[in-house]
Amino acid sequence: MKIRFLGHSGFEIKMKNHTLVFDPYISPNELASHINLSEVQPDFVLLTHGHGDHIADAEQLSKDNDALCISNYEVINWLGAKGVKGHPLNHGGKKEFAFGTAKYVNAIHTSSFPDGTYAGNPGGFVIWDDEICFYHAGDTALTLDMKLIPLTCPKLDFAILPIGDNFTMGYEDAAIAADYIDCPKIIGCHFNTFAPITIDLEKAKEAFKNRGKELILLEIGDSIEI
Numbered sequence: 481m482k483i484r485f486l487g488h489s490g491f492e493i494k495m496k497n498h499t500l501v502f503d504p505y506i507s508p509n510e511l512a513s514h515i516n517l518s519e520v521q522p523d524f525v526l527l528t529h530g531h532g533d534h535i536a537d538a539e540q541l542s543k544d545n546d547a548l549c550i551s552n553y554e555v556i557n558w559l560g561a562k563g564v565k566g567h568p569l570n571h572g573g574k575k576e577f578a579f580g581t582a583k584y585v586n587a588i589h590t591s592s593f594p595d596g597t598y599a600g601n602p603g604g605f606v607i608w609d610d611e612i613c614f615y616h617a618g619d620t621a622l623t624l625d626m627k628l629i630p631l632t633c634p635k636l637d638f639a640i641l642p643i644g645d646n647f648t649m650g651y652e653d654a655a656i657a658a659d660y661i662d663c664p665k666i667i668g669c670h671f672n673t674f675a676p677i678t679i680d681l682e683k684a685k686e687a688f689k690n691r692g693k694e695l696i697l698l699e700i701g702d703s704i705e706i
């Protein structure tokens with residue numbers, strides 16, 4: 481499976497012949513200015529919550545590529561009013577799509593749209609097919625609910641966790657989250673985009689190493705194969 485970091489919490493993930501894009505925040509992000517939006521071509525756009533740093537390019541990417549948006553009920557309604565195709569989930573619900581199964585799971589955070597309106601409650605996604613399973617946590621604090629993931633989903637091969645602190649859990653708590661979700665391989669996100677979430681990357685890697693976990697930190701635009 482090929483995973484490309486699009487900056488902040490944004491990832492492009494290829495599942496067999498389907499392209500999934502999570503939380504696209506590319507055009508407003510100066511750090512991602514080398515990524516051309518027209519080269520990001522999702523079949524599905526998955527949005528963890530309504531904050532601007534997660535949905536900035538959702539409308540354009542969905543429309544330009546005739547992609548299906550997957551998020552909570554409120555986010556899908558809000559985008560639907562703008563003409564975006566969508567499928568709503570709510571917490572604890574899962575659904576089979578062409579790429580595999582998506583389950584919308586709990587996050588401890590807030591959510592509203594850039595225009596200030598209610599965006600429902602924030603979440604994360606667990607995604608799996610017959611070969612691989614991963615978790616994109618969205619924006620969240622460390623929460624005991626994460627212990628439900630290994631009880632209710634296939635074994636995680638990797639997880640994308642926020643590590644930047646201030647608005648989400650920091651890397652110390654994220655390393656504990658890696659234990660809760662029983663996942664050895666973590667890709668960090670939601671760090672170094674803005675001043676309040678600037679962190680020491682070596683210390684972050686150390687925090688995971690101390691718990692026997694691997695923290696992978698990608699450069700914006702870079703890909704890995706898992």
Ligand code: NI
Nearest residue numbers: 529531589619
């Ligand atoms: Ni947020």
Ligand code: MN
Nearest residue numbers: 531533619647
């Ligand atoms: Mn955020």
